[in-house]
Amino acid sequence: MTARIADLGEGITLDELRLATRNHGMPLEALRYDVTPAGLHYLLTHYDIPFAEPETWRLELPDQIISLAQLRELPQVSHTVTLECAGNGRARLAPRPISQPWLDEAVGCATWTGTPLAPLLGDVPGDAVDVVFTGADHGLDRGVEQDYQRALSVAEASRRDVLLAYEMNGQPLLPQHGAPVRLIVPGWYGMTHVKWLRRVEFSTELFRGFQQAVAYRINGEPVTRIQPRALMIPPGFPDFMTRHRTVEAGHTTLSGRTWSGLAPIIRVEVSTDDGLSWHDAKVGPPPERYAWQHWEYEWVAKPGDYVLSVRATDADGHQQPVDQPWNSQGMANNTAQRVPVTVRS
Amino acid sequence: MTARIADLGEGITLDELRLATRNHGMPLEALRYDVTPAGLHYLLTHYDIPFAEPETWRLELPDQIISLAQLRELPQVSHTVTLECAGNGRARLAPRPISQPWLDEAVGCATWTGTPLAPLLGDVPGDAVDVVFTGADHGLDRGVEQDYQRALSVAEASRRDVLLAYEMNGQPLLPQHGAPVRLIVPGWYGMTHVKWLRRVEFSTELFRGFQQAVAYRINGEPVTRIQPRALMIPPGFPDFMTRHRTVEAGHTTLSGRTWSGLAPIIRVEVSTDDGLSWHDAKVGPPPERYAWQHWEYEWVAKPGDYVLSVRATDADGHQQPVDQPWNSQGMANNTAQRVPVTVRS
The missing domain is CATH 2.60.40.650 (Immunoglobulin-like)
Structure with a gap:
């Protein structure tokens, strides 16, 4: 998600409107809930929502390929986590960066259930720098064709509260929230919680994929944790x-x-x-x-x-x-x- | 939902954007589903989502006041129905009427479960013309303070497939879809399917409420059934x-x-x-x-x-x-x- 700059006072563009009619914020009256009900939680889909059959879905991990049934047999943990889009509030800036035009509402707080990632990373290679997460959603951004990818440092990915989540608020993930499995990284902006997860792998170099090296950056650095x-x-x-x-x-x-x-x-x-x-x-x-x-x-x-x-x-x-x-x-x-x-x- | 007119080529306004970040369409890849999953169905809320406790909610009917538990004891019927906003496609018109700026996506198809309205209307007074439905959502539109209201003719309201619905896709209605009970009028645009229903009453005159006499009109007539x-x-x-x-x-x-x-x-x-x-x-x-x-x-x-x-x-x-x-x-x-x-x- 990169952005071009609109002149001050320029009307919202058709490109922005197309994104705003697909993606949606949380109506702010839903702040009344401890946990945001399905359909009220904010949602940003970069490309199209991919549809996977839970029975045939597989996740490539560094040392193994695992099915959803196998994942569900592993120790189960739940965390209630606030997710917010890193671009929340963008449409109020002047001049306005042109991308998904959020005002205040790109947020939600849900209970995510899954299994901790760390034990599934296995033995971390001595020269590993980053852990790269690849989703199934596919598209173009600024001419770069890609499956959606983001990375975490090995230390961050090894935190005990980082989850491979398969339930949201006690129900199997909805298609639009990353079914059957997504990454949850408590404390980080939404772009890191990779949806429709397909592959987790080590990288011996700092990850330079589009969503880390071009998009989701602030002042020359990748966006990380949620500001207050x-x-x-x-x-x-x-x-x-x-x-x-x-x-x-x-x-x-x-x-x-x-x-x-x-x-x-x-x-x-x-x-x-x-x-x-x-x-x-x-x-x-x-x-x-x-x-x-x-x-x-x-x-x-x-x-x-x-x-x-x-x-x-x-x-x-x-x-x-x-x-x-x-x-x-x-x-x-x-x-x-x-x-x-x-x-x- | 009334509209003012934008000049041809005018950018989308902040008013339109505010609505577009709250309300949302159905991402068109969800046309793959026979029945639209929760959270993907289009959603338009006129004012704020009102929150009712199912235990204390009551519906005023012409002859009685009924609780949700009592409603659930009545004969249960399900209908799978396509709902579409009457303003779908509005943002493509030129000059553009300024209101919720839909492109193509204000649609969904869900299975609604409830009890038929007709038996609950009781004996229809001989001078009754319309049946008026009042929701709990409250706000201003063009200076008119109102609870959301729409009416149907007695004949249309008496159709056997018109439902007081309390479930969507087999689950209790979500807050944003009208919990605990909404009206379902198969074949009609969304503005008629009154959400957060509180009162059903006969009128001896053609209903002249804001959403019937001012908003939701085309060529001098109230909007009714969905065009192909x-x-x-x-x-x-x-x-x-x-x-x-x-x-x-x-x-x-x-x-x-x-x-x-x-x-x-x-x-x-x-x-x-x-x-x-x-x-x-x-x-x-x-x-x-x-x-x-x-x-x-x-x-x-x-x-x-x-x-x-x-x-x-x-x-x-x-x-x-x-x-x-x-x-x-x-x-x-x-x-x-x-x-x-x-x-x-």
Whole structure:
């Protein structure tokens, strides 16, 4: 997923629209769920969804070829993990990088069940640098024909919580989420969680495939872990076309979720004056290290027009920016959400 | 869902993008399925998804208030039904009506299970004209605050195949598909299948609610039944950004689905020269009256650039247009699909 740059103010292009009608975000009212139901979780498919029969599917591992039935006989582990597209928020940048035009909604939190990858890597060759993951989805990007591929360092791939997942929320993976088996790398942006997995292999050199060396890069480096973010459930009710919100005056609980792939979130702040002043919200603990955390804030809403905003800070001191540094592919940007509302009496 | 008009060539607006990142179409490779899996079926939510507890949900009927448990004790029926948004194809019109900017993909075919509505209507008052259906989703459209409402004539609402549905593909309705209960009116565009149903009542006058008298209209009349359409699975593989297809030379089976809410499809034609000449495809029978029908066509692809197209004709003689008559809301338009491909040797 690479990007070209649109002039400031240029309308959304037909190329972007084609992607936006296929792929979809999570409607933000679904932030109410600890675990995102099927069909509400965000979804980005690079090429076409490939369809594999679970009975005939095989995974090539460094030392063996394994079937789904064999994979299911191995020790089973579940992790609840927030996944976010590395391009989330891209369409708000100016000038706008042209690719999948996400606003705020390319996120979801699901429970993934599978078996740890590490034991299946076998004896790691002494000269191995990267572990390369190949999916079944096939297409062209910037003239390069490819099966979708990403790599992890041997150390990262050997983490105990990296899974070969075959279930999402207790059900076999849906076709669009990578059936029958996908990679789950808790804490990393979505491009690393390779769907429709077919092959896992060692590389004795730093992997230079398209999705690592050309796409999914920021400031000359491959995109890795998820930057901190908090999102709120837009309060009140929307206008169909503009999505502008109307809120009843009085006590209103603002709430939502927050997450970071870098460290747990320790602070969420809410602004009701478009970032002039910030107030601490209550933040719940992570139910699991990479599951999103609940936050809430009591607002006494008086009639008028407001821009609500929320920002998160993690335990390592990373805080969401209010003014986003720009990058050419629109990757890993995490500007604080802004929700314009009108409060009526 | 009303629409304003964009100048020819105007870029897609932020309002349209906001809708496109929330709502989503069916990736066309999912035309391979007789029944569309959860999360791949198209989805349009007018306001926010409302969340109801199945235990406390109640439906107001003309003569009684009923719980989900009581509804589930009534005779159970399943119908496999093609649903399509009345605005499908809107974004291809010029000038472009500004609303949810669908291209070709606002469709799906699911098996809906519930109980017939007709016996629950009770004794129809002699002066009843319409049956009005009210959902729980609440918002503004063109300044009109409303719960989502649509009506059917008493005759149409009394059809034996009109259902109060509580399951989709054998599972309880997902939140975004109308949980716990929605209306299913086989043959009609999606706006009639009221989701998150709360009330069913008789009206002694023609219903004049917003979604009937202002939105969802074509040429001065409310939109009703689905016009004929055929869609193909785009062959070969795509480019990420443009979705332009590459196909290998040789024998290629083009296939897809076709449907009409007016009469069964009796003819599907394929063009490989952008509509200059048309060739009959094989069309399967409808598995059920309003389920989509399979079609296929054998193409011997030679290297070069092509625009593939497909059009359907139903038993009442309605044929998809190649040049679409324009209407101000972009409703019920069913221009033949065009798929540009490059065949390589």
